[in-house]
Amino acid sequence: MRLALMEQIRSSLGDCMVLGAETLEIATRELQRDDFDLVVIDPGLPGFDPTAPADRVSVVDKIIEASPSAIHVVVTGSDSSVEAEEFRQIGAAGYLGKTGLEPGVFSDVLEDISTKGFSIRLSRVGMTIPDYRYSGLTxxxxxxxxxxxxxxxxxxxxxxxxxxxxxxxxxxxxxxxxxxxxxxxxxxxxxxxxxxx
Missing domain, CATH: 1.10.10 (Arc Repressor Mutant, subunit A)
Known part of the structure; x- marks a missing residue:
């Protein structure tokens, strides 16, 4: 899912470079080296219990603290409006459920953030057909x-x-x-x- 999410971010934003980090350690190290305009956070990183609310908050809080000038968007497979509000309170500007994420959603989310200050999109389980991925396509x-x-x-x-x-x-x-x-x-x-x- 990480690579698919990175590709979706890249295709939604156009001319950009997307860096992926699988652990909090890698993420914080990269955030100390460079300034990023947008930081997408999965609160269920390895080394933390993805079902424990305190661990999820800890991950998001540490990443926001390490990149205070960035726009922070949380993307999770275990989304809820209660958690979205909690993350908004600690500095996240967007909160997205992974289920039902469609191409182009990140540009829409950034538009919401710029006009409304916060964007929330909870999961939609509306899949009626499978996703197809083909080699050889741009x-x-x-x-x-x-x-x-x-x-x-x-x-x-x-x-x-x-x-x-x-x-x-x-x-x-x-x-x-x-x-x-x-x-x-x-x-x-x-x-x-x-x-x-």
Whole structure:
């Protein structure tokens, strides 16, 4: 999940570098070496009991303390509105449940933070189809494939092109090109295409 989350952050934010740290020790060391604009925190880091509220608060508090100038967003698989409020009180600007995280959500969360000061998005278990990941696709091609497979019934391809165009700040025609390239790659590789593609 860590690599998938890092990729989602990178694709949501565009031109950036994303650094991942699997332990609190690695995270605090890197935070002492560099200033980061955005720090995404999983309160269930190894070495701490992910079910113990005190351990979860300790992880978030230590990371916020080590990077006071950053925007802090907590991403967790065990989310609750009570915990979100507790983390907001100690300095987190955002709180996201991992379940149901969709591509592009980080740019939406940052927009919420800039306009409202805090963003909360609790898990949604609304998955009706599995997630597909394909080798050989660029991140943008994968994102358009994801958006197409998750589109609501009756939603046209052109509407998806427009949504992705707005999210990434690129031309609608370029988005359509990504879609056609991705679809052609998948067909050449002999993949059975999910319904809706």
């Amino acid at each position: 991140p943008r091609e994968q994102e358009i494939i994801d958006m197409m497979t998750r589109r609501e019934r009756g939603m046209k391809r052109k509407q998806i092109y427009e949504l992705m165009s707005q999210r990434l700040g690129i031309d609608v025609g370029t988005v359509e090109k990504y879609y056609k390239q991705a679809r052609a790659k998948l067909m050449r590789q002999g993949h059975k295409l999910p319904k809706g593609l």
